[in-house]
Amino acid sequence: MDIIVALKQVPDVGAGIAINDEGTDLARDRLGFVTNPFDEWALEEALLLKDMTDGWVTVVSLDDPGIDHALYRALALGADHAVKLVGTGPAWIDSHRRAGIMASWIREQLYDLILSGVQAPDDLDGQLPALLAAGLGHPFASVVVAVEVTETGLIATQEFGGGRVGRIELALPAVLGIQGSLRDPRYVSDMRIRLASMGGGIEEVRSDGETGVPTAGSGLSVRRVFTPEASRRAVMLPASPHEAADAILGLLRERGLIA
Amino acid sequence: MNHDVLVLAEAAGDSFIDPTFELLGRARDLATAWGGRVLALVLGPSPDPSMLNADVVLTVSHPKLDAYTPEAHARAAQHVVAELDPKLVLLANTTEGMDLGAALSLWCQRPLVAYAVDVRAEDDAIVATSQLFGGRLLAEVALEGDRGICAVVGGSFPPARVPTRPPVVEVVAPPVSLDGVTTVPRGMPPGEDEDIDITKAPMLVAIGRGLKSQDNVAVAQALAEALGASLSGTSQVCDLGWLPRTRHVGKSGVKVRPRAYLSFGISGAPEHLEGIRESELIIACNTDEAAPIFDAAQYGTTADAIELLRALTSRVQQR
Numbered sequence A: 001m002d003i004i005v006a007l008k009q010v011p012d013v014g015a016g017i018a019i020n021d022e023g024t025d026l027a028r029d030r031l032g033f034v035t036n037p038f039d040e041w042a043l044e045e046a047l048l049l050k051d052m053t054d055g056w057v058t059v060v061s062l063d064d065p066g067i068d069h070a071l072y073r074a075l076a077l078g079a080d081h082a083v084k085l086v087g088t089g090p091a092w093i094d095s096h097r098r099a100g101i102m103a104s105w106i107r108e109q110l111y112d113l114i115l116s117g118v119q120a121p122d123d124l125d126g127q128l129p130a131l132l133a134a135g136l137g138h139p140f141a142s143v144v145v146a147v148e149v150t151e152t153g154l155i156a157t158q159e160f161g162g163g164r165v166g167r168i169e170l171a172l173p174a175v176l177g178i179q180g181s182l183r184d185p186r187y188v189s190d191m192r193i194r195l196a197s198m199g200g201g202i203e204e205v206r207s208d209g210e211t212g213v214p215t216a217g218s219g220l221s222v223r224r225v226f227t228p229e230a231s232r233r234a235v236m237l238p239a240s241p242h243e244a245a246d247a248i249l250g251l252l253r254e255r256g257l258i259a
Numbered sequence B: 001m002n003h004d005v006l007v008l009a010e011a012a013g014d015s016f017i018d019p020t021f022e023l024l025g026r027a028r029d030l031a032t033a034w035g036g037r038v039l040a041l042v043l044g045p046s047p048d049p050s051m052l053n054a055d056v057v058l059t060v061s062h063p064k065l066d067a068y069t070p071e072a073h074a075r076a077a078q079h080v081v082a083e084l085d086p087k088l089v090l091l092a093n094t095t096e097g098m099d100l101g102a103a104l105s106l107w108c109q110r111p112l113v114a115y116a117v118d119v120r121a122e123d124d125a126i127v128a129t130s131q132l133f134g135g136r137l138l139a140e141v142a143l144e145g146d147r148g149i150c151a152v153v154g155g156s157f158p159p160a161r162v163p164t165r166p167p168v169v170e171v172v173a174p175p176v177s178l179d180g181v182t183t184v185p186r187g188m189p190p191g192e193d194e195d196i197d198i199t200k201a202p203m204l205v206a207i208g209r210g211l212k213s214q215d216n217v218a219v220a221q222a223l224a225e226a227l228g229a230s231l232s233g234t235s236q237v238c239d240l241g242w243l244p245r246t247r248h249v250g251k252s253g254v255k256v257r258p259r260a261y262l263s264f265g266i267s268g269a270p271e272h273l274e275g276i277r278e279s280e281l282i283i284a285c286n287t288d289e290a291a292p293i294f295d296a297a298q299y300g301t302t303a304d305a306i307e308l309l310r311a312l313t314s315r316v317q318q319r
């Protein structure tokens, strides 16, 4: 099975959020970037399917900050080919444009399946997998937590609210938005990533306005971004496990939950 | 120009999901402001439509809509939206909302706002407030043009009042595009056995990926047993098979309201928090003091989850 995995870098807000001077976006120049965590699950699912079907995995992305490292990492993990679509402009690219740019490259490829993370923390104008599917005219599913291969296609398990799950069989090519997989995204050492990068294995493909790429944007204009009013923060108990345990049991006892 | 607001109603069993009623409530405010009608769209078998506080309930029936598939439901929704051209389409930001919102946006050439927590009318314009980075940031966005789609996070609006007079039900003929749909529903996953019902448990010990490995689940199980509590977890630990899916709490899992929710190694993603907000008491353990779970919890500690679980278990057992 030939699988394309769409990867994307997102601002790392782990150490705190910084907003630009205009108050209209994150201060992307002041933040680090990490791979969208759901994309890592998508890559893991792709690698599992590769093993199962003797397949081929291509990772593709735009020229996001820190993307080279992410692509080399994917190669070190077992992806067969990495493609970077360059010339599309820096910084904020909304999901509609991203999907349009990717779709115009994907359309020229041979593939059975496209996987991407079900969502990303900054996809204000909707999630990439369904946009890709709608643009390419493929069957699709979001919030997929398991994939089985069948004779004619594959069966995806989709999760809904209230603990409901459903299985659907899709004809290939199809697009899946991956929420989780049977295995934690695998680990690879920095050493192996460095080795992968010495292979020089990223193919750069120009895809600017010249190549007829659809550039329709999301049709949204962001007036301002802001942090929500400080919500109620937890009262912090001691960090020592023993003192914390005493405090927690005290709280449960006060409420009559334990004797 | 038509100023209607169309709500995509999502059926679940013999009713609709909570967000459907919440969207209908806000749809009424918006339709009043714009001078349009509230339309509810039900794709496939419909529970009693008189529950829906809408002016018109549109139903579409077709064998391909009997069970949910993204492909069929997106095609049917596209057909109705193109035909009626409502000013605004409101969806819940659920799995179905994620599938259909994006497809409708592209096929019907309308801007889409995802993760909305507020949708307002500013004269003729549609303005939304939307969550970014799991709710750590909000964005106020205006939709260009006079048509739009908003996918709204559950719990953002109060539910609509019970209708005083039943809505008009209109049957819409299914589009021919449904005949080309190839996706086939295959039912529920095999082997999902009967399990305890965690929504009935007075106390829950909840675990996340911070437990690091499946072997540590037993450490949490020991505390749950000592307390007479039930074990539950995040979607990711259920996906990994650490717990059965029946124990999965949150937006795609179940909503719980125990007297105490003790969480270990859970980050507190908005999808998880949606399921625990009505708990009487939330105590959270996470080594990252900036973890969003501490915004939902009354009490927190940055102790190591395994050490804390062991300390708690031995104390409870020694009582």
Ligand SMILES: Cc1cc2nc3c(=O)[nH]c(=O)nc-3n(C[C@H](O)[C@H](O)[C@H](O)COP(=O)(O)OP(=O)(O)OC[C@H]3O[C@@H](n4cnc5c(N)ncnc54)[C@H](O)[C@@H]3O)c2cc1C
Residues within 6 Å of the ligand: A118, A119, A143, A179, B094, B095, B207, B208, B209, B210, B211, B233, B234, B235, B236, B237, B248, B249, B250, B251, B252, B253, B254, B264, B265, B266, B267, B268, B269, B270, B271, B272, B275, B285, B286, B287, B288, B291, B303, B304, B305, B306
């Ligand atoms: C459409 C959709 C629906 C979803 N529905 C749900 C849902 O219903 N329920 C749900 O739970 N999720 C749901 N999710 C997934 C959700 O977004 C998160 O990915 C998930 O909740 C994260 O699980 P987690 O907290 O176990 O893992 P992580 O986010 O990886 O968090 C692990 C936490 O453990 C902490 N930690 C690490 N080591 C330790 C230690 N030694 N001691 C203590 N803490 C430690 C870390 O600081 C971290 O905060 C949904 C996602 C989508 C896209």
Ligand SMILES: Nc1ncnc2c1ncn2[C@@H]1O[C@H](COP(=O)(O)O)[C@@H](O)[C@H]1O
Residues within 6 Å of the ligand: A095, A096, A097, A098, A099, A100, A101, A103, A131, A132, A134, A135, A136, A137, A214, A216, B106, B107
């Ligand atoms: N975000 C996008 N993703 C994919 N394709 C897009 C996107 N925006 C525009 N397109 C183009 O629009 C076409 C889809 O139009 P449609 O006929 O409505 O399905 C595709 O052939 C793409 O070339």
